[in-house]
Amino acid sequence: MFVYKMDEDLSLKLIDLRDADSVFELTENSRDYLREWLPWVDSTVKVEDTKAFIQSCVKGFADNKSLTTVILYQAEIVGVAGFNSIDWSNKIASIGYWLGDKYQGNGIMTRVAKALTDYAFTELKLNKVEIRAAVDNLKSRNVPERLGFVEEGTIRSGEWIYDHFVDHVVYGILADEWVK
Template sequence: MFKYIIDNDVELQLLDLYHADEIFKSIDSSRDHLREYLPWVDSTISISDTREFIQGSKKQYAANNGFDTGIWYKGEFAGIIGFHSINRNIKSISIGYWLNEGFVGKGIMTRACSVLTDYAFNILNFNRVEIQCAIDNLKSRAIPERLGFVQEGVIRDGELLNGNYVDCVIYGMLKREWV
């Protein structure tokens, strides 16, 4: 089992099926918060949906095509962060994440994004890390900005959320810029 301890409060663990109940309860308790920016929340209606997501994540990891880790804060499940959209030709990878509402504002996701960015550059030898956020999701946008990512542009109607298209901001970091 992959486990990475970020500090005394935060650790990452690869998702496994025994996490399904904890993850589903977290989603269920924070639906209104998560629904605003995550299109999958309304289709996650049972623990079996969460198990299906975890199984897909495990297949993704086995295929060496990214992964999802759970984030635990002081022993409590707080959210998920992972690598998605891998382009091996140009050595580019994107990070996606979400936090339960009760854990927002503690610096948890900034620490987790920093660790994954460092891992992408120094272990996986990628050249580029990208983060995409809905344009009005200021809390999510603050994370790449805090880490020094460059705002590269806006994708108009870049995501369909709750039946409405929203613009998305793209942030990028290059290996040579990462300190």
């Protein structure tokens, strides 16, 4: 079982079906907050939807194509983060994340993204990590900016969210930049 402990309060654990009830409850409790930027919230209406998501995450991990974890803060699941994709041929990982609304403002996601980036470079020996965020999602954009990622460009109409497209800002950092 993959567990990545950052400190006494914060760790990442490979998501599994035993987490379904907690992840679904967190989604339910943060539904309005999450819906603004995440296109899957309205289609997650019962715990079985979360179980299906987790099963796809487990398969992605087994196929060595992704790594999805729950964020444990003081032993409680407070969000989900990981590598949405790992491109082994080009040595690039793409980080995705979300956090329950009542856990915002504690620096959790910046610490999580830092740990994932460290892991990508030191353990997986990748060359690049990317983070994409909607142009107007300032909280999400602040994470890679705080960590020194480079703004590489904008993907126009990068994601459909319910009834409109949003542009995505692409951030990236290379292994040799991270070490510095």
